[in-house]
Amino acid sequence: MEFFDIMFFTVILLAVVMESVDSSLGMMYGTILSPLLLGLGFDPQDVVPALVISQAVGGISASFQHHRFRNASFDWHSKDLKVAAVVFSMGILAVIVGAVIGVKVNKFVLSLYISVLMLVMGIIVFAGVKFRFSWNKIMVLGLVSSFNKALSGGGFGPIITSGQMIVGRSSKRSVGATTMSEVEICIASFVAWWIISQRCPSLPLITALCVGAFVGGLIGPYILSRIKNIKLLTKLVAVMAIASGLFALIEIITK
Numbered sequence: 401m402e403f404f405d406i407m408f409f410t411v412i413l414l415a416v417v418m419e420s421v422d423s424s425l426g427m428m429y430g431t432i433l434s435p436l437l438l439g440l441g442f443d444p445q446d447v448v449p450a451l452v453i454s455q456a457v458g459g460i461s462a463s464f465q466h467h468r469f470r471n472a473s474f475d476w477h478s479k480d481l482k483v484a485a486v487v488f489s490m491g492i493l494a495v496i497v498g499a500v501i502g503v504k505v506n507k508f509v510l511s512l513y514i515s516v517l518m519l520v521m522g523i524i525v526f527a528g529v530k531f532r533f534s535w536n537k538i539m540v541l542g543l544v545s546s547f548n549k550a551l552s553g554g555g556f557g558p559i560i561t562s563g564q565m566i567v568g569r570s571s572k573r574s575v576g577a578t579t580m581s582e583v584e585i586c587i588a589s590f591v592a593w594w595i596i597s598q599r600c601p602s603l604p605l606i607t608a609l610c611v612g613a614f615v616g617g618l619i620g621p622y623i624l625s626r627i628k629n630i631k632l633l634t635k636l637v638a639v640m641a642i643a644s645g646l647f648a649l650i651e652i653i654t655k
Contacts, residue, residue, distance in 0.1 A: 407440070408608050415454060415612025416619070422455070423462035423620025424627075425637055426575035427557030429455050429613070431518075431644045435651050437605075446602040449593045450609050456586035458613030463580045465621035472576025480577045483538055483569070487560060487581035490539045491546025495588045498547040511652045514548050518558040519645025525562045526638035533568040541567075546585050556582060558641040571633045575624060579617075 414433060422429035430451045437447045466472045472480040501510070531537070545559035557578055564574035594600075627633050 408604060410440075411437070411605065411608035412612040415458075415609045416616040419455070419458040419462070419613040419616025420619040420623065421616075421640075422557060423458065423465070423579055423617050424575070424623040425620075425640050426561030426578045427637075427640055427644055429458070429557065431558065431648060433609075435647075442602070442605060445597065445599060446605055449590050449597075449601040450605045452586040452593070453590040453606060454609030454613040456583050456590070457610045458617035459579050459583035459586065461614050461617030462621050463576075463583065463617075465618055466576040466579055466624070469621050469625035471572045471621055471624050472580070474576075474580060480573055481580070483564070483577040484581035486535060486538050487542035487545070487577070488584040490542035491581070491585045492588055494543045494546035495585060496592050498589075498592075508652065511648065515645050515648035515652060517544070517548070517645070518641055518648065521559055521562040521566070522638050522641030522643075522645055525565050525641060526635065529566060531567050537567045538564070542581070546589075556585065558644045561637060562641045565634060565637065571630055571637055572624060572627075575637070576621075579621075 414436060415429075418429045418433050421427075433451060434447055437451075438444060463474065467474045472478075474481045474484075541560050541563040545556045545563070548556055548559060560581065561574050561578045564577065565571055569577070624633075
C-alpha cells in the first residue's frame with residue numbers, strides 16, 4: 401500500500417474517533433485534530449478549512465442522531481433549536497471577523513487566548529458554578545465561540561458546550577445544541593476562509609475528513625444516549641474542556 405493510501409485512511413480513522421468524541425461530549429474534534437494534522441505534515445492553510453467543512457458534515461449526521469436518541473429536540477418550536485439558531489445568527493459576524501484576523505494577526509497570541517479561555521470555562525463547569533439562563537448570555541457565547549472557530553478550526557465546542565451548562569442548560573441538551581449550531585458556523589467559516597484566502601484547500605484531505613466525520617457523527621450521539629449519570633456527564637464535559645485548554649497550551653509552549 402502506498403504512503404498516500406496509508407495517510408488517507410489514517411486521516412479517516414482519526415476523524416471517526418474525534419467526531420465520535422465531539423458529538424458525544426460536545427468538543428475535541430478541531431481542538432485535537434488540528435495539531436495532529438499539522439504534525440503529520442499537512443499545510444496549515446489546508447487544515448483549518450478542511451476541518452471546518454468536515455465538521456459540518458459530521459454535525460449533520462450527528463444532529464439527526466441526537467434528535468433520534470432524544471439527547472436534544474430539534475422540533476420547530478423546541479428550545480434546543482432556538483439556542484442553536486441564536487448561536488448561529490450571532491456567530492456569522494464573528495466568523496467573518498475571525499477569518500480576517502486569523503489570516504493577519506500573530507498566531508501565538510490568538511492560540512494563547514483560545515487555550516486559556518477553554519481552560520477557564522472547563523474549570524468553572526467542574527467547580528459547579530452556574531448562572532441564570534438568559535438569551536443575551538447565549539448570544540455572547542455564540543459570538544466568542546464562533547470567533548474561535550474561524551481563527552483556528554477549534555475552540556468552538558469547549559466554549560459553547562461548557563458555556564451553556566454554566567448558564568443552566570442540561571449537559572445532554574448542551575451537547576446536542578452545540579452540534580446543531582456548529583453545522584452552520586462551520587459552513588460559514590469554510591466560505592469565509594475560501595473567499596479571503598482565495599485558495600482551494602486540499603481535496604484529498606477534505607474527502608478523508610468528511611468521510612470520517614460523517615461516520616463519527618453516527619456513533620457519538622448513541623454513546624451520549626447511553627450515559628445515564630448526568631453529574632458524571634457534566635464532570636466529563638468539564639474535564640474535556642480543561643484537557644482541550646491544556647493540550648492547546650502545551651502545543652503553544654513546546655513550539
